[in-house]
Structures are given as structure tokens and as C-alpha cells.
Amino acid sequence: GEDVEQSLFLSVREGDSSVINCTYTDSSSTYLYWYKQEPGAGLQLLTYIFSNMDMKQDQRLTVLLNKKDKHLSLRIADTQTGDSAIYFCAESISSNTGKLIFGQGTTLQVKP
């Protein structure tokens, strides 16, 4: 079945770059997503990438997609304390129902 895997924890210093990695199994996924969850809140879409793209850049965020290895990464440049949150990778397995499969979530800790 479909599966999405992430490491559980990442700690960086303020100003450094953060790289959060994700692997997925469904090669037919149309879109892949990164959601952010701040403490006490629901998830919000951070960015996404269409499956025919290799890279997408949006301000401090860079998403890299390696379809051959089914590997997705999120790079946050100049990480700030406000970036501390849980980051979830997700893949879309049905464009009609909108069903997403989520990874376990990576807790990003940013130290001042």
C-alpha cells in the first residue's frame, strides 16, 4: 500500500538552512505537499510540487523531487525561530476524492 516516511526530529541553529526529507511509495502521485503545523493549530499548506517538476522555489523554501528514488525534500533557507513546527510530507493518491497520505511529521527545532 501507499506509505510516506519522514525522520521525526531535526534541530538547527537560527540562520542555518534546514533540510527535511521524505520518501513515498506511490509513483502515480500527481502532487506532493508540505504542510506545516504550529503548536496548538491545525495543518496549513506550506508548498506543493507537481509530479512532472524537479524543483520548486518559493522565497526561502526550495522543494526538490527525485521521482526515480521517490524522494522529496524541503529546504528552508535562513531558518528562523518562527519556523519551529512540525512539517508533514503528503502525497495525493486520488485527485477526485482529494485523499492524501501523510508522513509521520518532522519536528523542526530552531535554536537561537
Added chain:
Amino acid sequence: DVKVTQSSRYLVKRTGEKVFLECVQDMDHENMFWYRQDPGLGLRLIYFSYDVKMKEKGDIPEGYSVSREKKERFSLILESASTNQTSMYLCASRPRGVPGTGELFFGEGSRLTVL
């Protein structure tokens, strides 16, 4: 802005009680979802609905049921709560068949503790 509202942020219930978790969205979305979030396990899909009175099981439906009597409202029901259902429950919605990213819009979550 899309708003998904979960009526209860925090609930404490006793084993065996019936529990209702309510979710309302204000953007006329066809598809609604209930996920459960546990540390180290991420989000797991319990049930989803793609229309009024329609429902489909997700990955972990055991011990849960749902109700979708109106388009804007999707309820999660625990018929007889058990301690292993202590968790954070997240409701989400999205429009059906819209070209684009298929982004899900989430509520803030309902943290349920079963004693």
C-alpha cells in the same frame, strides 16, 4: 478565507461513553475528512465523505462511525470510547474535482482524552 471549525478543542470522556466530534466548513466543499494524529504516526485517515450521506472508510475506521446529513457538517462518532482512542482529531475539507493542487483545509483539531 476557508474556515473549518471543530466545535470542541479539548474533551475528556470516560471509557464506554459515546462521543461526538463536530466539524463545519463554510466554503461549500464536497469532500470532508477525519484524520487522527498521534506522535510518531503522523495523520491517519479514519473516514471521508465526498457528498451528503456518502461516506467511505479510510485506513483506520474501526471503533468510529461518521455522519454527513448536511454538506457543511461532518461528524465523527465514537460509539463506545476506549483509552486507545485518546488522540488529536483533525477535520479537513476540499472542493471536489477542482483543477489544481487539491489542497486540504484543516480545522484546529479536537484533543480527546479517554479515561
